[in-house]
Amino acid sequence: MLPTTEIGEPRKPARSRRGRIPREERRRQIIEAAATLFSRKGFRGTTTREIAGAVGVSEAMLFKHFATKEELYAAIIEAKSHGRRVLDAAVEAAEREDDAEVLRTLAREMIERTRADPTLMRLTFFSALEGHALSEMMFRSRVQQLDDFLSRYIAKRIAAGAFRSVDPLQATWNFFGMVAYHVQLRELFGQKPPRRLTTERAVEEMVALFLHGVRRA
Numbered sequence: 001m002l003p004t005t006e007i008g009e010p011r012k013p014a015r016s017r018r019g020r021i022p023r024e025e026r027r028r029q030i031i032e033a034a035a036t037l038f039s040r041k042g043f044r045g046t047t048t049r050e051i052a053g054a055v056g057v058s059e060a061m062l063f064k065h066f067a068t069k070e071e072l073y074a075a076i077i078e079a080k081s082h083g084r085r086v087l088d089a090a091v092e093a094a095e096r097e098d099d100a101e102v103l104r105t106l107a108r109e110m111i112e113r114t115r116a117d118p119t120l121m122r123l124t125f126f127s128a129l130e131g132h133a134l135s136e137m138m139f140r141s142r143v144q145q146l147d148d149f150l151s152r153y154i155a156k157r158i159a160a161g162a163f164r165s166v167d168p169l170q171a172t173w174n175f176f177g178m179v180a181y182h183v184q185l186r187e188l189f190g191q192k193p194p195r196r197l198t199t200e201r202a203v204e205e206m207v208a209l210f211l212h213g214v215r216r217a
Contacts, residue, residue: 027065027075029055035076039122043073043130073134080120086110087149094153099162099215102153103207106146107179111199118187125188147172154214163214171214178206 021029033054037046048069052062066072086109093101114121124143127135151168158165182202185191193202 023065026055026057026061028079030057030062030065030072031076031079034072035080035119035123038073038076038126039119042126043069043134070134074137076123077134077138080117080123086113087145090149094149097157097160097162099157099211100207102150103175103210104203106150107175107203107206108199110146110176110179111183111203114183114187121183121187146176150175162216164216166214171210175206175210178210182206 030051034046034051037050037054046069048059048062051072052059055062066075086106089109090102090105093105124138127138147169151172154163154166154171155168157163158168186193
C-alpha cells in the first residue's frame with residue numbers, strides 16, 4: 001500500500017511502460033513513509049520492516065535505495081528542510097530594513113510550513129531527545145540557518161541605532177521562542193486557539209511585542 005501522510009492522501013505513483021515505478025518515485029514514497037513513521041515513533045522505535053511494509057516493498061528493495069536507516073534519515077532532512085526557502089522570503093524585507101516585515105515573514109513562513117507538514121518539527125524533537133548522530137544535521141538544517149540570519153539582522157539594526165543594545169542571539173531566541181510555542185501548542189498538543197486569534201493576528205502581536213522591546217524610544 002502507499003504511505004499516507006499527515007497532510008493528505010498519497011500521490012498516485014507514475015509507472016513506467018513495464019508497470020514498474022520509476023526509481024525516483026519509489027525513493028520519494030520511501031522518504032514520505034519513513035518520515036511519517038519516524039515522526040510518530042522516533043528513529044529508534046521504527047524498524048526498516050515497518051517502513052518497507054508502509055510502502056509495499058520488501059526490506060531488500062528498501063536497502064537498494066537506502067543502505068542504512070541513517071542514510072534514509074539524512075535524505076528526509078534534505079527533502080523536508082525549508083530553512084533556505086524561509087530565508088529567501090525574508091531577504092527582500094531585510095534589504096529594505098523593514099523590521100516588522102522581516103519578523104512577520106519569518107513567523108508566518110514557520111507557522112504555515114509546519115502546519116502544512118508537521119513531520120519535520122516532530123523529527124527535530126525526536127532527533128534531539130534520542131541523541132543520535134543526525135541530531136546535529138537536523139539542527140543545522142532547520143534551526144541554525146534562521147538563528148544566524150535573524151541575529152545578524154538584529155546586530156545590523158543595533159549598529160544603525162535603530163535597536164537598543166541587546167544581545168542579538170538572545171533576542172533571536174526570544175522571538176523564535178514565541179513562534180515555536182505557538183506552533184507547538186497547535187501541532188503537538190492539539191490546542192485550538194479562540195476564533196479571534198487567527199494566525200495573522202497572532203503573528204502581528206508577536207511582532208509588535210518584540211519590536212516594542214528592542215526598538216529605541
